[in-house]
Amino acid sequence: MNKFTDKDILLEIRDLKIDGYSHAEETWIPIIKGVNLTLHRGEVMGLIGESGAGKSTIGAAAMGYARDGTRISDGSIEFDGMELTTASESDRRALRGSRIAYVAQSAAASFNPAHKIIDQHTEAPVHYRIQKRLEAQEDAMQLYERLRLPNPQEIGFRYPHQVSGGQLQRAMTAMAMACRPDLIIFDEPTTALDVTTQIEVLAAIRDIVDQFNTAAIYITHDLAVVAQMADTIKVLLKGEEVEEAPTEMMLDNPQEEYTKSLWAVRSFKRPQKARPKDGTLPVISVQNVDAAYTGGVKVLDDVSFDIYPGMTVAVVGESGSGKSTTARVITGLLPPSKGQVLFKGDPLPARYQDRTRDQLRQAQMIYQMADTALNPKVRINEIIGRPAQFYSGLKGQALKQRVDELLDLIELDPVKFYNRYPPELSGGQKQRIGIARALAAEPEFIICDEVTSALDQLVAEGILKLLDRLQQELGLAYMFITHDLATVRSIADEVVVMQHGKVVEQGPKDEMFTPPHHPYTDLLLSSVPEMDPNWLTTLLEERGVDNVGEAADV
């Protein structure tokens, strides 16, 4: 079937069943319903699926570990001839770190901020008496060099907050390599990173896994990423396997309906609109805005762009480029130090406290994290009803009707959702409630701050379609903040590219996506992973090995 033979089997999971404890029902409910998995030495397997599909749970189970609130109820996990389900806790612990390593999604949250990176790196080899501390440090520096971290001799002696996110993620990969494990589990290692940073981490991970012939389980929800990394891909849905095949076969010819739908997600595209030519004033016009946080350096430098009624303007850039700060200036949370924001030609007061109710009503926000954007202790009807009550003074029956109307608009059943609390909803449903709350104010302009980046692709597509439909029905203007260029391709009319607090390029989408580009736009565009399994290899050849990501400064 492929280049691996049965002799080299490293990990074999047979009919694995895992239960999770439900506090609501006070019983154990199955979350993994019989999954088989065979991993050979040196093989990289990609596990993909939506959130809740059980990817991370299987990843943890491969270490013989049941996460809090879960238990392995049935099946066998055999790692290199050792049965993990029956092994004692101390035996299993001896494997972890030395023979099986784990790389978490957020390196920033996984490193202890109180210790230097290299001290955390050498902990495992010293603990398992594989190397003496100094040898381990030497080895760490070599690994840093292989992972192309800048200043490999010195970087380990910094604290985690002193290096960038992408560097930290590579340092964590190096740490996983410290004992030369047979198996590494990567749990969404690049999900939290910018596209440009993602590339260097992907390249580093792929190289090091190749060099040491390490087997890996690569968990992600991003198909294009897994296409670059994996030899085989396994698709999961709700705790069950959908299908498994070698990467190329899986990409070219998926068998199951669900897999096909996953592959097709990025196909949503709506016609591009042009600016109105009859002299309509822009809804929002940002004019020469400079802004800084108290006492700090300038975060925004001479930012100007216009948003016309009924249009979607995508603001793209890496984290720290000033996208969200621009939104804060528009909403009045951060008064600009220079320049102004016009609403239909009239300047808006700089501070939100000075704005009238009507001015506040016109600019609504939808947030990235629906979890923190909705008060967990307030019922849905109140979350949505409050803006309607606050701005329009609706009461009693009229208010209830308005809430029902809004719930209908976002395609949620009013009867079912009217009295529920946010924690009872799924991520996509929460995001829809966030949209309804913005709509309840009847605004003309909505700021969407990374609204889809925390969602699964299928759910995200649903949200994008909803936003598009609402725009057509209600004539809304969107400012769409994102770092995901696929989203930009599908829904934007105009694109504003930001870097280091400046607008580097702006214009209609079709112009922006056809060459010639500004070099930074080019870097952003070429960094978006494509479904082609050879994309990363080709890209690295084009850019040159030492010239990836942040090294390629423009």
Add this chain to the structure above:
Amino acid sequence: MANFLTSGGFVVGYYAALIAASCIAAYYNNRKAFMLLFSLTLVSFVLGIVGGVPALRGVTIFAGLLALAAGTSYAFKEFLIQISSPGIAKELRTAPLTASFGMFIIFTYAIAGIFAPWIAPHGEAQVISDAFAPADENMLLGADQLGRDIFSRMVFGARNSVGLALLATLLAFFMGAFAGLMAAVKGGWFDQIMGRVADIIMSVPSLIFALLMLSIFGTNLAVIVVVVAVIYSPRVFRLTRAVAGNVVVMDYIEAAKLRGEGDWYLIRKEILPNSTAPLIAEFGLEFCFVFLLVAGLSFLGLGIQPPTADWGSMVRENATLISFGDMTPLIPAAAIALLTVSVNFVVDWMLFRSSGLKEM
């Protein structure tokens, strides 16, 4: 001889029961129970040699009391589960025995305090016999230094001491929590001023501060309540501000602010529902401190004034008896200790729940 036989029989029965229980525990593979019972057996050998039969009897009585308390707590918990609504009943089921024991004790004290005039056989200040008269069929615990019934005064004391402490804690809470929430929402100079005021109050030792204030303003109940509340409100302020500080950075607060909501709406609807759990736990803890401070003040003669019954002053009034080896002054002290421990049991459970440290 007969005495020897009964005590001999007791000792044999004692060991037989312990060993039988250990064997049963071992048979049913209950490792913890077995280890406990069998180590108790081994310890009892030493105890029996050193302390003789009385020591063994002491152990038996202690174990019996423990079992009684556990049984009462269990029954009380089941009772509460039966009478409460399904939502609360579900929470109650997670309560450990210590918590339900605490709830039982608090419940008992509340009954004693509320129905004091009907429960107490004699009046609070009624002199019915000689000073320091021993217990008889008329007086359950004997008489105090003026010939008043100690049991009646204990019952009334529950009303006065606990009621006063509760009042002071509530006041401390309203002041502290309100200031803390306002500081978190307003921020800036308001936050700074409130914080420094709290620092100043906290930097003065609480007992000395209370004594000073009480000697300036005189010792009436209102002054005691206000002084104690002022002393303890900074702790509440700091906790509330910290908890609310974590909530105000949430996006939903930003959304409400951008909507143009006022501070009062933010506090009432958005922040308070998300910070009640730690505040309730803190309430229990504060109550203990306040209670002890009030008792301490009474002991020093600056708290509740005679002839009003109060546990703190009862300890002081009967303190001379200690030199005669009489237990009487320790009874109100034990009542204070029992309540404090009980409240802490309940608070521990609440803290455990609100901290999210859920065991599987």
